[in-house]
Amino acid sequence: xxxxxxxxxxxxxDLTEVQTLIKHPMDSGFGKDPDGKLIPAHYIETLSFExxxxxxxxxxxxxxxxxxxxxxxxxxxxKVGDTITAKWIDxxxxxxxxxxxxxxx
Numbered sequence: 642x643x644x645x646x647x648x649x650x651x652x653x654x655d656l657t658e659v660q661t662l663i664k665h666p667m668d669s670g671f672g673k674d675p676d677g678k679l680i681p682a683h684y685i686e687t688l689s690f691e692x693x694x695x696x697x698x699x700x701x702x703x704x705x706x707x708x709x710x711x712x713x714x715x716x717x718x719x720k721v722g723d724t725i726t727a728k729w730i731d732x733x734x735x736x737x738x739x740x741x742x743x744x745x746x
Contacts, residue, residue, distance in 0.1 A: 646739035650725040657719030657743055659690060659698070661712045661727050669704035684732055688712065691726045692719055719743045 645664040650657055663685070670682030682704055690698040697716045719725075721743055728738040 644739045645737045646727050646729070648725065648727050648739050648741045650719070650741050650743045652719060652721055652743055652745050653715075655717055656715045657692070657717070657723075657725075658715045659713065659725055659727075661690075663688075663710050663712070663729065665709065665729075665731065667704070667706050667708045667710065671704075682732060685710070685729045686732050688727070688729045690714075690728075691724075692716065693723050694726075697725075721745055 647662045648659065649661075650659045665685055666683055667685065668680050668683040670679065672680045674680055684704045684706065685702050688700045688702060689696060698714050700712075702710075723743045724740055725743060726738060726740045728736065730736045
């Protein structure tokens with residue numbers, strides 16, 4: 642199975658900019674299918690990022706986050722070649738993770 646996470650990280654001056662796109666339905670539990678039946682809630686609850694194994698960003702999400710969420714943030718202290726890891730866990734206890742190396746422009 643391929644990852645649901647597309648991640649890239651690049652060094653811009655002294656900041657590392659991380660951009661991530663996550664393929665996930667993020668169903669709130671209030672939507673309906675074509676037959677009018679409620680679609681069960683299915684959404685990411687926790688999202689976290691690590692730089693060389695140390696936390697740099699985390700979020701607790703709920704059912705109101707948009708489908709296929711995009712996340713962008715920056716932090717100081719990264720170097721070209723360092724590892725960035727993204728991880729999520731959803732309300733059905735499914736999980737995924739992906740890694741990338743910091744690159745330059």
